[in-house]
């Protein structure tokens with residue numbers, strides 16, 4: 496007796512026992528084998544799917560989740576950067592100086608972004624200058 500994995504013309508898969516491969520060939524030729532789901536007689540041997548070890552599969556799933564999480568964070572950071580770039584003037588390392596000018600009404604208020612040192616950032620906070628630190632995604636890192 497041999498067990499065959501069979502598939503009908505509508506992709507239903509099922510298993511069937513035969514006395515030998517000759518019996519299978521004869522029964523298929525005589526359309527005596529019908530799909531148990533739809534009754535179709537266009538039966539073919541289905542390829543046996545190799546079984547993948549569950550351990551390897553698990554590892555793959557985990558790394559896929561980490562990747563998608565990381566991609567999501569990057570996506571958010573990109574949006575933040577784009578939002579700032581679209582709505583703010585880049586003042587580079589002059590950020591602290593420009594922020595003060597705006598704070599003390601020396602120039603027309605506008606949104607700016609740029610870089611500043613830890614010390615300058617602390618000084619600005621103490622002076623009551625309103626600003627926010629954002630995680631910055633380098634442009635070349637994409």
Ligand SMILES: [Zn+2]
Nearest residue numbers: 503507530533
């Ligand atoms: Zn079928």
